[in-house]
Structures are given as C-alpha cells and as structure tokens.
Amino acid sequence: LVSVFVLSPPSIKLLLDDPLVVNPGETITLVCVASGGDPPPTLIWVKPGGEELPKRCVVNGGTLTIPGVTVDDGGAYSCVASNNVGNPAKKSTTILVRGLRKGRFWITPDPYHNDDNIQIGREVKISCQVEATPPEELQFSWLKNGRPLRSSERMVITHTDTDISPGTTNLDIIDLKFTDFGTYTCVASLRNGGTPEISIDVNISSTTGQTPHQRRRTAV
Known part of the structure; x- marks a missing residue:
C-alpha cells in the first residue's frame, strides 16, 4: 500500500461584521477560524x-x-493563516469606533476676517461642520437662546449629504431683524448614541466678531 499525503494551502473566514461599529469603552472580540488547509494553519492577527x-x-x-x-x-x-503550503491566506475587517470630533463653524458674510459687522436686512448664514464616525449616523439640530429652532421661510435649515462631503449643516437667516439677534447653537450627535454630543454656540448681534464657544455634553 502506498500512502498519499495531499497538502493544501490555508483558507480562513471571519466570524464578525465588516465593518464592525462599536461604542467607545466596549470590549470587542474578533474571531478568525480556519476553513481549510492541510496541515492545519497557524492563525495570527x-x-x-x-x-x-x-x-x-x-x-x-x-x-x-x-x-x-x-x-x-x-x-x-x-x-x-499560514501552513507553509502555497501562499498565506489573509482576510481583513475594519473597526469603526463611534465618535464626533473637529467641530467648526463659519459665518457668511464673515465678520471675523472682513471687519464687516452683521447688518439688519442682510442674509446671514451660519455653517457648522463636524467629523463623525460612522458618518451616516450624524445628525444635527439647532437652538436659538437654548430653545429648539425649526426651519421656516426666514430661518432655513439644510444639511449636506455625508456621502458627498463631511457632515455640514447650514442655518440661513433671511432678511436679518433685531429680533433675530441672539445665541444660535449647532448640536451634532450620532443617531445610535454611544458618544457625547458636540455643541457650538455662535452669537449673532450687531457686534458679532467674538470667539464662539464649543462644548461637549452627554446625550440625553
């Protein structure tokens, strides 16, 4: 009798989602198993x-x-995975840790660089941009003097498509009036939670030009 040994290169599979979206602080486990190979392959990450x-x-x-x-x-x-038969097998996954960072804002017309104070009767746009992981979970809301602000004919709120550009929301104030002066707050959060919100306060007045305040707060 002649014994025939058939060697085969390694093959593997991952027992997890790709990408794997997790919250900060969680313990995560990545599992990789050999699905073929003789001799049995050695697995490393x-x-x-x-x-x-x-x-x-x-x-x-x-x-x-x-x-x-x-x-x-x-x-x-x-x-x-490798077993010294053929080429090593490799499979990859991506871990996305939920988070918000690099919140920034700008005003059009720009009173911070053009020495041009906000004027009654003009259109003023406040734009707020935040980097989010994962970007598709990003959501924005606006407050005026701490109260929820809804889009209307003179207060037009729009959001960019995160598939096209980084997450940005715009508040267009049409035909600025004295009653529009106040503190406007852009609030960025993730739909599934897991990370504190980012809030950026912008003061709109006839003397606008001071540095805005940015803070993080835990979502309720």
Missing part, C-alpha cells in the same frame, strides 16, 4: 502597514480581544 496591535489586546489563536476600545483603536485588522 496583524494591522496593515506594520502598525502594532493595541497593547491591551489579548490574542488567543484566531481570537483577538480588545478591552475598553478607544477611537485610536479604530482601523483595519487582518487575520493571516
């Missing part, structure tokens, strides 16, 4: 580009656990 895995990671074969995930832990992770 790596980050593309030679980056190091987070130091808090716990690796047990094809299982990678990251406790207390942070925004810095987001990105691509790859499972690599």
Whole structure:
C-alpha cells in the first residue's frame, strides 16, 4: 500500500461584521477560524502597514480581544493563516469606533476676517461642520437662546449629504431683524448614541466678531 499525503494551502473566514461599529469603552472580540488547509494553519492577527496591535489586546489563536476600545483603536485588522503550503491566506475587517470630533463653524458674510459687522436686512448664514464616525449616523439640530429652532421661510435649515462631503449643516437667516439677534447653537450627535454630543454656540448681534464657544455634553 502506498500512502498519499495531499497538502493544501490555508483558507480562513471571519466570524464578525465588516465593518464592525462599536461604542467607545466596549470590549470587542474578533474571531478568525480556519476553513481549510492541510496541515492545519497557524492563525495570527496583524494591522496593515506594520502598525502594532493595541497593547491591551489579548490574542488567543484566531481570537483577538480588545478591552475598553478607544477611537485610536479604530482601523483595519487582518487575520493571516499560514501552513507553509502555497501562499498565506489573509482576510481583513475594519473597526469603526463611534465618535464626533473637529467641530467648526463659519459665518457668511464673515465678520471675523472682513471687519464687516452683521447688518439688519442682510442674509446671514451660519455653517457648522463636524467629523463623525460612522458618518451616516450624524445628525444635527439647532437652538436659538437654548430653545429648539425649526426651519421656516426666514430661518432655513439644510444639511449636506455625508456621502458627498463631511457632515455640514447650514442655518440661513433671511432678511436679518433685531429680533433675530441672539445665541444660535449647532448640536451634532450620532443617531445610535454611544458618544457625547458636540455643541457650538455662535452669537449673532450687531457686534458679532467674538470667539464662539464649543462644548461637549452627554446625550440625553
């Protein structure tokens, strides 16, 4: 009798969603299993580009656990299988950690750089932009002097499509009146929560030109 040994290259599969969307502080587990290969392959987890895995990671074969995930832990992770037969097999996934950052605003016409104070009877636009992960969960709301503001004929609220550009909301005040003076607040949040809101206050008055106030607050 002649024994025939058939060697085969490795193959793997990932038992998780791609991308994997998580909240800051959660413990996440990435699972990779061998679906073929003789001899059985060895599984390791790596980050593309030679980056190091987070130091808090716990690796047990094809299982990678990251406790207390942070925004810095987001990105691509790859499972690599090798058994010295053929080329190693690799599958990758992306971790998206929910978060809001880099909130900014601008006013048109710009009283901060053009030395042009806000004037009665003119149109004034306040724009607010926030980077969000994941961008499709970003939502905005507006307040005037702490009260919810709804879109109307003279107060027109619009939002950009996050598929086309970074998340931006605009408040157009048509034919500015004295009664429109006050503090306007742009509030950015994520639909599924998991991270504090970002609020940016902009004061509109005949002397507008002071630095606005930005704050974070926990969503209610």
